[in-house]
Amino acid sequence: MPLRPAQLARLALCLLTCSAPAAALTPPTIQELPHSRVVTYLDGQAGWFICDGLTSNTVSELGWPGGGGRSRLTTYSKANPGSYVYHNYAVGGGDPGAGQIHYALTPAQPSAAGTGAINNVASFNTGMLDRPGGAITPAILSVTSAESAGDCRWVVDTRLLGFSTRRSVQITQAPGGPLTYQTWNFADAARSTPVMPDGVQRSSAPSLTISGGTRLVNNTQESFVFQNAGYTYTVRVARQGQPAAASITVGKAGKVLQVEPLTGYTYAVLK
Numbered sequence: 001m002p003l004r005p006a007q008l009a010r011l012a013l014c015l016l017t018c019s020a021p022a023a024a025l026t027p028p029t030i031q032e033l034p035h036s037r038v039v040t041y042l043d044g045q046a047g048w049f050i051c052d053g054l055t056s057n058t059v060s061e062l063g064w065p066g067g068g069g070r071s072r073l074t075t076y077s078k079a080n081p082g083s084y085v086y087h088n089y090a091v092g093g094g095d096p097g098a099g100q101i102h103y104a105l106t107p108a109q110p111s112a113a114g115t116g117a118i119n120n121v122a123s124f125n126t127g128m129l130d131r132p133g134g135a136i137t138p139a140i141l142s143v144t145s146a147e148s149a150g151d152c153r154w155v156v157d158t159r160l161l162g163f164s165t166r167r168s169v170q171i172t173q174a175p176g177g178p179l180t181y182q183t184w185n186f187a188d189a190a191r192s193t194p195v196m197p198d199g200v201q202r203s204s205a206p207s208l209t210i211s212g213g214t215r216l217v218n219n220t221q222e223s224f225v226f227q228n229a230g231y232t233y234t235v236r237v238a239r240q241g242q243p244a245a246a247s248i249t250v251g252k253a254g255k256v257l258q259v260e261p262l263t264g265y266t267y268a269v270l271k
Helices: 005-017 020-024
Strands: 036-042 045-052 058-063 070-077 084-091 095-097 100-107 120-124 140-144 149-151 158-163 167-173 179-185 208-217 221-228 231-238 246-252 255-261 264-270
Touching: 036 058, 045 140, 045 158, 045 264, 179 221
Parallel strands: none
Antiparallel strands: 036 045, 036 264, 045 058, 058 070, 070 084, 084 100, 095 100, 100 120, 120 140, 140 149, 158 167, 158 264, 167 179, 179 208, 208 221, 221 231, 231 246, 246 255
């Protein structure tokens, strides 16, 4: 039976639009890390990575890209603890070149995120490292957005990178080596000068470093325990399947002096 004009019009419209959502909802391809399983959280919500700014006075978290690459970039101020802004972006597919990978960030509302700005997430191919197995957290070197721009803290063998309202914290564990705990107090502006340990790695002089920690693991959490000058520093992070949470506890002589929740963190479990 021949189609009526109205039916033909609807068919033509569908041919133009009905197949579009499947393509539009395809998220970008993110580089996989074959040596670890990584979880990133911001206030209990899953994300892609934490960028602890070295050349900017900020900490950023980018949500995991959903359909069409839609994601939210949340930027915290180190100068005004607890203060933050966020904007929605579309994350483009990785654009590789000479070992580098760039993911474009297209503002959902261009007028709110600057005019003509080149926004992107800079990464790299971890297979080019001398020891690729050391790349166990998202290999993010910098984030450029309307809210902030600059290098991110990234070193190999990072088990945990997070931040509270007062400081950034990082725990590293080299193969066969000791656990190391480092913090960077936001009030300590002198610690913001970047240093490049080797190759693509980048960090800065810490406010505190303690080596020789121990790990305690049970069904609900993994703990990293460090001793220094009579104080005990315990970093706890929830394991897979548990409500997202991480914190720093400082104690002395068996008494808890302070518990500091982490606002956001990236946690790597070795495969």
